[in-house]
Amino acid sequence: DDVTLDFIDVGAVTEDVRIDGDNVAVKEDALRDSVVEEEEEEGEERLALHQLDPVEVGYVREVEVAPGRTVQLKTVATKPPAFEIFNLLTPDECDHLMKLGEDQGLHRSRTIASVFNVKYGLYAEDGVTLVYNVAEWNQTFNTFDLNEDGTIDYKELHRCLPVLKDRDVELSLAQVITLLTDLDLDADSNGVLDLNEFWAMMTRGLDDQVDQWLGRLQAGEIITDDKVKGQHRISEQAWLHFITSNDQLLRELPYRISALTGLHPDIVRSSESMQVARYYPGGYYHAHYDSVEIDHRTSCIQSMMTLQNVSNLHPKGRICRYITIMTYLNDVxxxxxxxxxxxxxxxxxxxxxxxxxxxxxxxxxxCHDANMVIHPAKGKTVMWYNHLVDPETGWLGAQDKYSLHGGCKVKRGVKWIANNWIAVDDIYSQQMEFHKKYFAKHAVPGSKPALTVQSDRMETDASTVDSSKGTKSSSEDIDIGSSETSNAASEKAKAQREGAVQDGETPDGLVDGSRDTAAGPGGLKGEL
Ligand SMILES: O=C(O)CCC(=O)C(=O)O
Ligand SMILES: [Fe+2]
Known part of the structure; x- marks a missing residue:
């Protein structure tokens, strides 16, 4: 743990990233070429990124995800290809995951720092703090904590958010509390920032978000209540680690997901851990993208951490999540x-x-202005693609702009979800290199259940999906990613994938991933 990290620009990526232990070693001077040559290993069969053909809304297919266990996928959208899935998790398994989430301390589970907090160190919610330059950080905090009470109160906050200074804005106490809540900065909702909260804030590069928030305030869109103190944050999360788990379900799930998605088990197994999240009434999650557009000036996080290829010029990693698989664990x-x-x-x-x-x-x-609104139901899974498949390479393509999504406000009851993100590096050779290092580290001998995939055509209604409300387009529209494009690639990928699920190893650990990305224009996590 003798790593030195000193990135100055830690701005735009705000998500929490959970990674496992020594992957954090990122060398300060490690430079990543901005142009990456694709090199294929001789004689090795190239993995493909399968993408299920949505066919049309209402189309139903069945997939055997484990011996004797069949799930139904119903297409709910073609752009992005999105599916409702039943029976990926049984009601008992949903209960089990909620319990695991709670046992993991979900009630206090806020990962405050991200790996991009490299200037000041990396703080993990489990109390394992990989910190560099702590002294410097404390000093920074102290310069803002004028009355030296160990917290940054609303007066002191004005000094450390440059945008407030720049715009010469004086916020009231209630407004500051609302700002902290809207931007999800006050993790324990006590109205002041402690060291960790302050640290998280400072490394998030909030200028744009604060600016936008001030705009909304001035437009009268933000109502503050001067009586309000100590609001609740909108959701809480816990990470369930496949890597260290002895839990039968957690060990088995990557194989179900591999069968479900048609992706090679290595891709699923080297992906992220499962995230369990809980929303209380009033909780919501503004629309956002789970993955970031490809940009070769910076690396995907999982590769960045493992392969240590960080560019000094662009040290911010990208969240590269090909697929989101989200299950409602309860009825809301x-x-x-x-x-x-x-x-x-x-x-x-x-x-x-x-x-x-x-x-x-x-x-x-x-919420209901959205083109598609899916209602939660215990055991229902929603799966969608955040990226297209590049028809040339059969590998990760552009971000699918249609994949913008979020969680609507919980009006009554509590909402639990489990997220599985399939992280894929857009650079194939890097993904393979990542696999090599990853599986060398986490090799566990064993065997994999046999998998078969069936596809039946059955029409059903799309009763749980609000009907499309028409398009919001103009003559200047950019037509991106027709489903034909991805389907062509998907057929190609399908042909290649028969062999791709033949490998046999037991599930082991996955790199944790983040809950959200900064990619969504409305990527604020909000208020109660
Ligand atoms: O809560 C939901 O329905 C959506 C959650 C989500 O988008 C996420 O966790 O990334
Ligand atoms: Fe999301």
């Missing part, structure tokens, strides 16, 4: 839908998207 009394504002639009228009900000992404107030 009211609200808590998952909304996809752009699903199945005829076209996606960046201009229109920006114009409609922030209403499109505001799922507290505009």
């Amino acid at each position: 009394e009211e609200g808590g839908e998952t909304a996809f504002p752009y699903a199945d639009n005829a076209t996606y228009s960046a201009e229109v998207a920006i114009e409609n900000e922030p209403t499109t992404t505001d799922l507290k107030n505009h």
